[in-house]
Amino acid sequence: MNNSFRKSREDIIVDTLVWGLSLIVLAATFYPLYFVLIQSLNDGADAAKAPIYWFPRDFSLENYQLVFKQDLLLTGLKNTLLRTIVGTTATVFVTSMAAYALQRPNLKLRKVYVSMGAISMYFSGGLIPLYLVLNKLHLLDTFWVYIVPYLFGFFNCLLFMSFFRNIPEALTESALIDGASEFKIYWKIIIPLSMPVFATVSLFVAVFHWNDYFISSFFITTESLQTLPVILIRLLSLSEAQQEIQRYIGNNTGSSVTLESMRYATLIISIAPITILYPFLQRFFVKGMLVGAIKA
Amino acid sequence: MNKPLMATDRRPGSASLRGKLSSPQVILQLMVLPAVLAMVIFNFMPMFGMLIAFKETDLTDGIFGGKWVGFAHFKEIFEDDRFWMAMHNTIGMSILKLVITFAAPILFALIMNEIRSNAYKKVVQTISTLPHFLSYVIVATLCLIFLDPQGIVNHVLMSLHLTKEPIEFMAEAKWFWGLGSALDLWKETGWGAIVFLAAITGVNGEVYEAARMDGAGRLRCIWHINLPAIRSTIMVMLILNIGNLFYGGSNFDQSYLLGNMFNTDRSYTLGYYTLDNGLIQMRYSFAAAADLIISTLSLTLLLLTNWVAKKINGSNIF
Numbered sequence: 001m002n003n004s005f006r007k008s009r010e011d012i013i014v015d016t017l018v019w020g021l022s023l024i025v026l027a028a029t030f031y032p033l034y035f036v037l038i039q040s041l042n043d044g045a046d047a048a049k050a051p052i053y054w055f056p057r058d059f060s061l062e063n064y065q066l067v068f069k070q071d072l073l074l075t076g077l078k079n080t081l082l083r084t085i086v087g088t089t090a091t092v093f094v095t096s097m098a099a100y101a102l103q104r105p106n107l108k109l110r111k112v113y114v115s116m117g118a119i120s121m122y123f124s125g126g127l128i129p130l131y132l133v134l135n136k137l138h139l140l141d142t143f144w145v146y147i148v149p150y151l152f153g154f155f156n157c158l159l160f161m162s163f164f165r166n167i168p169e170a171l172t173e174s175a176l177i178d179g180a181s182e183f184k185i186y187w188k189i190i191i192p193l194s195m196p197v198f199a200t201v202s203l204f205v206a207v208f209h210w211n212d213y214f215i216s217s218f219f220i221t222t223e224s225l226q227t228l229p230v231i232l233i234r235l236l237s238l239s240e241a242q243q244e245i246q247r248y249i250g251n252n253t254g255s256s257v258t259l260e261s262m263r264y265a266t267l268i269i270s271i272a273p274i275t276i277l278y279p280f281l282q283r284f285f286v287k288g289m290l291v292g293a294i295k296a
Numbered sequence: 297m298n299k300p301l302m303a304t305d306r307r308p309g310s311a312s313l314r315g316k317l318s319s320p321q322v323i324l325q326l327m328v329l330p331a332v333l334a335m336v337i338f339n340f341m342p343m344f345g346m347l348i349a350f351k352e353t354d355l356t357d358g359i360f361g362g363k364w365v366g367f368a369h370f371k372e373i374f375e376d377d378r379f380w381m382a383m384h385n386t387i388g389m390s391i392l393k394l395v396i397t398f399a400a401p402i403l404f405a406l407i408m409n410e411i412r413s414n415a416y417k418k419v420v421q422t423i424s425t426l427p428h429f430l431s432y433v434i435v436a437t438l439c440l441i442f443l444d445p446q447g448i449v450n451h452v453l454m455s456l457h458l459t460k461e462p463i464e465f466m467a468e469a470k471w472f473w474g475l476g477s478a479l480d481l482w483k484e485t486g487w488g489a490i491v492f493l494a495a496i497t498g499v500n501g502e503v504y505e506a507a508r509m510d511g512a513g514r515l516r517c518i519w520h521i522n523l524p525a526i527r528s529t530i531m532v533m534l535i536l537n538i539g540n541l542f543y544g545g546s547n548f549d550q551s552y553l554l555g556n557m558f559n560t561d562r563s564y565t566l567g568y569y570t571l572d573n574g575l576i577q578m579r580y581s582f583a584a585a586a587d588l589i590i591s592t593l594s595l596t597l598l599l600l601t602n603w604v605a606k607k608i609n610g611s612n613i614f
Contacts, residue, residue, distance in 0.1 A: 098331035125342025126587035152334040211431030229433040
């Protein structure tokens with residue numbers, strides 16, 4: 001619809017407004033993250049003297065070296081990574097497998113399962129009963145409390161189901177006649193054909209695991225099981241962060257790392273993975289989301 | 297559960313155990329089993345467990361034990377000033393957010409749709425949706441850094457002579473609601489726009505051609521084609537948003553991560569009230585009763601909004 005007519009005055013006004021407003025949104029979104037990045041790459045003591053707005057003034061990687069030397073942060077990073085990988089794999093497997101079975105017309109009790117899912121999406125028992133259930137199952141304060149309660153989500157299941165339904169049924173039927181089992185069809189035919197929806201749901205689940213601070217704050221007490229976001233919260237409380245700094249500076253005299261600069265480096269480490277992966281995954285999930293949105 | 301299924305199996309003749317276990321029906325049932333178990337244990341048992349709101353329960357009792365106390369907890373909650381404070385803050389913050397953050401994604405989608413360069417459109421979409429994927433811990437940290445009395449926002453405000461003294465954003469309660477809305481705006485506008493943009497993109501190109509032939513400019517196209525195209529999407533989103541008023545998406549995160557002893561009058565929300573009484577003071581039944589009140593209110597509101605929307609223009613989300 002563009003360029004077939006000469007630009008009218010209205011076109012010029014609209015275009016200017018669109019450019020102006022979109023640039024403002026871009027700057028407002030991007031700058032805070034960029035600001036954190038340049039602070040994290042600057043010498044700590046130097047940054048404390050005068051504010052830095054555009055480029056690192058005294059380039060230094062010492063902040064990152066400090067972060068990667070700290071047991072507390074390393075444990076957090078390790079747990080977050082482990083939780084994200086195990087949790088995402090398990091959840092995507094359980095959910096997609098169930099979704100495959102739920103869209104097979106010959107599954108008995110199908111209606112019952114689907115209504116259970118719909119109810120679970122709109123109602124919840126709330127935090128306290130869940131906590132008591134987790135306690136009875138001895139899941140509290142174990143690594144598995146990160147994984148097991150979140151194995152199945154009906155919203156993600158709907159995304160899978162609507163994608164699977166668009167795969168020609170002839171493929172499934174002919175494989176069944178050839179003697180393949182339902183599981184084999186799911187594993188060998190459906191999964192390879194459904195990469196966009198797998199990428200979408202994996203992204204959602206992985207982001208949930210990477211970002212969550214609630215579970216590690218309230219369902220976990222052991223320090224060696226804590227995740228990165230909780231460590232970040234603790235760094236926010238000054239006194240504790242000060243102690244960490246002191247412990248580090250104690251055996252590294254002449255270091256210029258400050259509380260602030262260390263906090264910036266930790267922030268960047270927890271922002272980096274999603275920021276780097278996101279542009280690549282985005283084209284998948286827009287596709288996967290739209291299919292789901294139309295159905296839902 | 298599997299017994300009656302066997303009787304109606306596709307191959308009733310195959311009597312051997314191996315044959316039965318590998319029948320398509322059994323395999324399908326096994327494929328949904330983990331999901332169904334997860335739902336029963338982690339969704340339906342807690343739902344049943346809401347009954348502890350009418351009991352006095354401790355950790356060893358679990359959801360099945362405890363002594364019945366009737367409505368005692370509810371009575372105490374309704375007499376608790378902190379509950380009403382939390383209610384006031386939750387509703388206030390949610391309504392403010394609804395007003396401020398609901399129109400923004402619609403407007404942003406309309407703007408994005410007018411961007412002619414596809415490459416630039418992609419850049420805008422990628423960057424503006426990114427904050428949705430950041431943890432609230434990070435957003436809260438950024439907020440504390442930027443709004444610090446010595447931070448960049450105060451620096452700019454002071455150099456523009458908009459304020460003489462640095463503003464104590466975190467220590468003065470009056471800023472908290474606005475702050476919460478601003479953070480939501482930053483985090484969710486781009487993401488929220490995706491749904492609307494998809495609906496606009498779905499409009500047939502011929503409609504625009506026809507409108508142009510009739511002499512419609514771009515603003516009139518936006519008003520008469522794009523807006524009507526997303527009308528039903530807007531209604532659905534509005535209903536979901538209003539239904540979510542009491543849980544209020546980010547209210548808990550903001551309350552927990554940014555609340556402090558100075559702004560507690562405005563930052564203490566219902567989600568935090570439950571957590572505070574339940575997991576911190578370990579009054580499990582009392583907190584469950586609070587949660588039950590909140591979910592009953594939410595559900596009522598959701599059904600009511602849906603009913604009103606249906607009366608007004610026939611769109612219905614269920």
